[in-house]
Amino acid sequence: DTEVTQTPKHLVMGMTNKKSLKCEQHMGHRAMYWYKQKAKKPPELMFVYSYEKLSINESVPSRFSPECPNSSLLNLHLHALQPEDSALYLCASSTREADTQYFGPGTRLTVL
Amino acid sequence: AQKVTQAQTEISVVEKEDVTLDCVYETRDTTYYLFWYKQPPSGELVFLIRRNSFDEQNEISGRYSWNFQKSTSSFNFTITASQVVDSAVYFCALLGPHGTSYGKLTFGQGTILTVHP
Numbered sequence: 566d567t568e569v570t571q572t573p574k575h576l577v578m579g580m581t582n583k584k585s586l587k588c589e590q591h592m593g594h595r596a597m598y599w600y601k602q603k604a605k606k607p608p609e610l611m612f613v614y615s616y617e618k619l620s621i622n623e624s625v626p627s628r629f630s631p632e633c634p635n636s637s638l639l640n641l642h643l644h645a646l647q648p649e650d651s652a653l654y655l656c657a658s659s660t661r662e663a664d665t666q667y668f669g670p671g672t673r674l675t676v677l
Numbered sequence: 678a679q680k681v682t683q684a685q686t687e688i689s690v691v692e693k694e695d696v697t698l699d700c701v702y703e704t705r706d707t708t709y710y711l712f713w714y715k716q717p718p719s720g721e722l723v724f725l726i727r728r729n730s731f732d733e734q735n736e737i738s739g740r741y742s743w744n745f746q747k748s749t750s751s752f753n754f755t756i757t758a759s760q761v762v763d764s765a766v767y768f769c770a771l772l773g774p775h776g777t778s779y780g781k782l783t784f785g786q787g788t789i790l791t792v793h794p
Contacts, residue, residue: 596780607768607784608722621780653720662780663772665712668722 568592569669571656577675580646586672588639588656596620597639598657598666599631608655614639615662646676679704681771683785690759691793698754698788700769706730710772711745711752712782717765728752759792766790 569590578584596615600608613621614633630642639656653673657666680703690696713725726736728745736743740757756763769785
């Protein structure tokens with residue numbers, strides 16, 4: 566089973582709201598990733614967690630705050646976002662870093 | 678630095694035609710991995726294939742085939758007898774297992790494939 570789940574599928578939020586995106590996998594993978602994808606562009610890496618520790622932060626603004634409570638779960642906390650943060654947010658996991666990444670269906674975020 | 682180039686921005690074919698999606702990559706690593714992902718309109722990136730740099734065997738999976746040529750740094754993807762369900766954005770990607778590229782997938786810009794009935 567190569568399934569990564571993400572909730573919610575769609576999210577609309579105002580610039581003053583606080584919301585969270587959730588990602589879950591039960592494949593025993595120890596690396597998890599957040600990507601941001603704008604329309605007609607490839608995904609851009611935001612964060613990598615390896616064995617529940619933050620491994621890579623691609624200079625993402627602090628209004629995005631990742632959290633990895635356990636090896637199966639990855640959250641992305643959102644606060645004071647801007648309209649330009651509207652995008653598809655994809656989660657992925659792999660057995661370890663530098664291995665095949667399996668992606669979830671994504672959350673389509675709209676910031677008003 | 679790593680780079681992946683997909684020169685074809687959009688391709689349009691009629692059902693049952695064969696289509697080849699080109700991918701050229703640049704890397705200084707001697708060991709690396711190449712991938713193809715499919716992204717249908719629903720948004721999910723679907724893993725199609727992974728190729729290790731030391732394995733130049735071509736691969737066929739049903740209507741899909743991949744041609745890996747290290748000499749030309751290319752990893753092309755052919756769909757035989759295309760179907761409407763093949764309509765999607767296809768991304769070629771490169772993963773370096775060492776150094777500053779560790780854990781980072783470098784994506785090409787993607788090729789939008791439209792298959793008309």
